[in-house]
Amino acid sequence: xxxxxxxxxxxxxxxxxxxxxxxxxxxxxxxxxxxxxxxxxxxxxxxxxxxxxxxxxxxxxxxxxxxxxxxxxxxxxxxxxxxxxxxxxxxxxxxxxxxxxxxxxxxxxxxxxxxxxxxxxxxxxxxxxxxxxxxxxxxxxxxxxxxxxxxxxxxxxxxxxxxxxxxxxxxxxxxxxxxx
Numbered sequence: 001x002x003x004x005x006x007x008x009x010x011x012x013x014x015x016x017x018x019x020x021x022x023x024x025x026x027x028x029x030x031x032x033x034x035x036x037x038x039x040x041x042x043x044x045x046x047x048x049x050x051x052x053x054x055x056x057x058x059x060x061x062x063x064x065x066x067x068x069x070x071x072x073x074x075x076x077x078x079x080x081x082x083x084x085x086x087x088x089x090x091x092x093x094x095x096x097x098x099x100x101x102x103x104x105x106x107x108x109x110x111x112x113x114x115x116x117x118x119x120x121x122x123x124x125x126x127x128x129x130x131x132x133x134x135x136x137x138x139x140x141x142x143x144x145x146x147x148x149x150x151x152x153x154x155x156x157x158x159x160x161x162x163x164x165x166x167x168x169x170x171x172x173x174x175x176x177x178x179x180x
Contacts, residue, residue: 125177
């Protein structure tokens with residue numbers, strides 16, 4: 001079973017409540033399975049690990065209940081911004097694109113108990129990752145894609161385009177710097 005850190009779930013919960021209200025959050029929780037409801041209705045501890053299914057279900061029902069993909073993606077951006085405040089944000093801005101791409105597995109391991117992030121191809125300002133060992137809904141993978149894209153944008157202070165495609169039991173994420 002793949003586990004995810006509590007803070008990874010907490011920031012999504014926090015974003016939904018702050019921007020849509022407690023009633024909307026409770027509506028989302030009611031649309032998840034009983035195991036996930038127990039976690040989502042309780043205190044989510046940042047130091048505790050939870051089944052990744054909880055985060056996947058929360059993201060899936062959130063995506064189903066908001067009007068646009070862009071609106072959904074703002075929650076992913078919020079999670080990145082909350083996690084890299086202060087000194088870490090400064091450090092992110094001095095990392096090279098290549099260093100960040102080569103070390104994405106370390107960032108993955110910070111949140112997930114398993115799964116492999118392999119950089120298949122690293123260009124000057126582009127990278128193709130293959131992520132395997134984790135199952136998730138389309139909303140989950142859109143969240144991961146947006147999260148990683150936001151990390152690159154903060155580190156390089158430039159905009160990136162992203163693309164996601166299934167590759168057997170894996171997911172490939174492609175990031176390219178946008179032309180000015």
